[in-house]
Amino acid sequence: MSTYKGRALGSLGDFGCYSFHETKNYSMGEGGAILISDKKYSDHAEIIREKGTNRVQFHRGEVDKYTWVELGSSYLPSELNAAYLYAELENAQKIFDNRMASWNAYRERLQPLADAGDLQLPYIPAECTHNAHMFYLKVADLKTRTALIAHLVKNDILAVFHYVPLHSAPAGKRFGRFNGEDRYTTSESDRLLRLPMFYGLKLEDLEFVCSKVREFFGK
Numbered sequence: 001m002s003t004y005k006g007r008a009l010g011s012l013g014d015f016g017c018y019s020f021h022e023t024k025n026y027s028m029g030e031g032g033a034i035l036i037s038d039k040k041y042s043d044h045a046e047i048i049r050e051k052g053t054n055r056v057q058f059h060r061g062e063v064d065k066y067t068w069v070e071l072g073s074s075y076l077p078s079e080l081n082a083a084y085l086y087a088e089l090e091n092a093q094k095i096f097d098n099r100m101a102s103w104n105a106y107r108e109r110l111q112p113l114a115d116a117g118d119l120q121l122p123y124i125p126a127e128c129t130h131n132a133h134m135f136y137l138k139v140a141d142l143k144t145r146t147a148l149i150a151h152l153v154k155n156d157i158l159a160v161f162h163y164v165p166l167h168s169a170p171a172g173k174r175f176g177r178f179n180g181e182d183r184y185t186t187s188e189s190d191r192l193l194r195l196p197m198f199y200g201l202k203l204e205d206l207e208f209v210c211s212k213v214r215e216f217f218g219k
């Protein structure tokens with residue numbers, strides 16, 4: 001439920017992936033979906049997710065027995081997971097509206113701190129619409145962020161940093177490389193802090209969070 005130049009995310013390329021991990025707007029605990037733009041890849045995808053078998057074709061009556069035809073694994077969600085997701089998707093607009101109201105409330109209440117230069121708020125490019133997945137702040141540096149997290153935690157507010165650059169991870173160092181000069185990646189990652197954001201976040205709790213952020217900056 002977010003767009004780039006008017007097109008829904010997930011529909012831009014040949015393949016699109018959605019995550020329904022527990023941290024996402026619409027969840028099934030663990031799981032996801034792949035969107036395939038060209039039908040010719042669908043049969044193949046069905047085989048890969050069914051352990052490399054043509055079981056789906058068998059169930060459709062297209063083959064008389066099912067067998068192993070490709071590499072694959074067990075990528076299917078259970079029906080219990082799917083039922084949980086289905087209920088969330090039926091309520092997708094309601095979930096979206098609720099998160100967006102929280103997102104907008106955060107932005108409105110924290111705008112004065114941004115105007116005063118204490119922090120930066122999320123920036124949404126004109127060609128994009130977002131789905132209020134997260135609300136983050138960017139503060140001056142790592143030291144400020146560490147102190148702000150401590151201040152929030154002291155007030156029973158769970159605030160987390162996010163996205164440690166992949167190239168700095170042990171596996172990233174082994175298998176990857178940084179392309180170009182690291183002018184922004186590490187420093188932006190050090191400055192970023194996420195505020196509580198979930199369906200059903202109460203406005204009074206959101207206002208409490210904002211008041212503690214203001215307090216941290218002496219306002």
Ligand SMILES: *Cc1c(COP(=O)(O)O)cnc(C)c1O
Binds near residue numbers: 020021
């Ligand atoms: C989205 C997300 C995951 C799961 O992603 P998948 O693509 O479903 O594997 C795990 N951890 C965090 C913090 C995430 O944001």
